[in-house]
Amino acid sequence: MLIKNKSNILSSEITDRSVYEARRQFMKAAVAGSAGLAMPNLVKAEAKKYANVPIGSHSLPLEVNKEEDATSYTNYYEFSTNKWDSTRLAKTLKTSPWSVTIEGEVEKPGVFNLEDILKNQPLQERIYRFRCVEAWSMVVPWIGFPLADLIKRFQPTSKAKFVEFTTLLNPEVMIGQRSQVLDWPYVEGLRIDEATHPLALIAVGMYDDVLPNQNGAPLRLVVPWKYGFKSIKAIVKMRFMETMPETSWHKSAPNEYGFYANVNPEVSHPRWSQSRERVLGASIWTPKRATDKFNGYGEQVASLYAGMDLSRNF
Numbered sequence: 251m252l253i254k255n256k257s258n259i260l261s262s263e264i265t266d267r268s269v270y271e272a273r274r275q276f277m278k279a280a281v282a283g284s285a286g287l288a289m290p291n292l293v294k295a296e297a298k299k300y301a302n303v304p305i306g307s308h309s310l311p312l313e314v315n316k317e318e319d320a321t322s323y324t325n326y327y328e329f330s331t332n333k334w335d336s337t338r339l340a341k342t343l344k345t346s347p348w349s350v351t352i353e354g355e356v357e358k359p360g361v362f363n364l365e366d367i368l369k370n371q372p373l374q375e376r377i378y379r380f381r382c383v384e385a386w387s388m389v390v391p392w393i394g395f396p397l398a399d400l401i402k403r404f405q406p407t408s409k410a411k412f413v414e415f416t417t418l419l420n421p422e423v424m425i426g427q428r429s430q431v432l433d434w435p436y437v438e439g440l441r442i443d444e445a446t447h448p449l450a451l452i453a454v455g456m457y458d459d460v461l462p463n464q465n466g467a468p469l470r471l472v473v474p475w476k477y478g479f480k481s482i483k484a485i486v487k488m489r490f491m492e493t494m495p496e497t498s499w500h501k502s503a504p505n506e507y508g509f510y511a512n513v514n515p516e517v518s519h520p521r522w523s524q525s526r527e528r529v530l531g532a533s534i535w536t537p538k539r540a541t542d543k544f545n546g547y548g549e550q551v552a553s554l555y556a557g558m559d560l561s562r563n564f
């Protein structure tokens with residue numbers, strides 16, 4: 251599907267889709283043809299596990315951030331509240347073997363190995379905007395598949411109105427869990443119609459390769475119209491519920507972090523404005539970017555919130 255919300259995006263930011271795809275294919279051809287000669291970076295790219303994953307629907311033809319921007323400045327409080335320390339410390343997590351427990355209002359609960367979850371599951375690349383509640387943003391080429399595909403397999407019952415996601419609890423390795431900065435394990439949640447919206451993604455990779463530990467390996471959520479804290483990392487459990495789950499950030503500061511957490515330049519955080527965002531990698535003299543409502547995905551998702559007061563349900 252072609253993007254419908256082009257009007258939300260500055261034309262200067264758009265690389266025409268066919269140009270982008272041609273460039274991506276060219277890079278891959280260059281990799282294949284270079285045969286280890288004078289192009290060390292491209293040769294390295296050859297080893298990338300997901301280099302041949304096709305570009306999926308709902309991917310935006312935007313210029314992406316440098317990989318280093320997205321992989322060296324990470325929020326991962328299980329390891330540290332410092333972005334550079336969490337990047338470094340997350341390397342110690344063992345992400346294989348990995349399993350995900352499915353429980354609650356489903357016909358097919360159980361414990362599933364990651365290999366079984368990924369077997370026969372087609373992957374796609376989705377270039378999405380990503381906006382942290384701290385007012386920085388980036389554009390990331392994720393590798394993953396629709397959360398809806400995964401949810402369908404477990405056959406939610408008619409009582410499944412919400413999905414709760416939980417991150418691994420392991421204070422031996424996740425040394426940030428030894429401090430009480432959040433009530434561990436990290437928990438997030440979505441309404442079932444949000445979770446099954448085609449934009450909601452389970453990511454297993456980024457930048458053509460497997461997810462680096464610090465970005466949430468081996469599997470994480472990506473909900474591009476919501477603040478980044480909804481995009482929970484290293485998921486070990488999904489629980490289908492009739493009532494709204496209590497989520498970590500909401501629990502820690504209910505007046506600052508709502509359950510919905512839709513990107514909204516009109517609703518300020520109590521301690522700062524959300525109207526603008528610092529684009530990672532931009533020089534300090536570059537003006538901040540105006541934040542788009544629903545992070546630019548309004549045409550696709552606004553109807554989920556019809557009739558709701560988004561300043562109360564923030």
Ligand SMILES: Nc1nc2c(c(=O)[nH]1)N[C@H]1C(S)=C(S)[C@@H](COP(=O)(O)O)O[C@H]1N2
Nearest residue numbers: 324325326327382417436478479481482483
């Ligand atoms: N388990 C877990 N998931 C998490 C976080 C975290 O601390 N722990 N931080 C969140 C926040 S605030 C953001 S902005 C994004 C950051 O994702 P990135 O580090 O891949 O950019 O992860 C989200 N998911």
Ligand SMILES: [Mo]
Nearest residue numbers: 382383478479
């Ligand atoms: Mo964030």
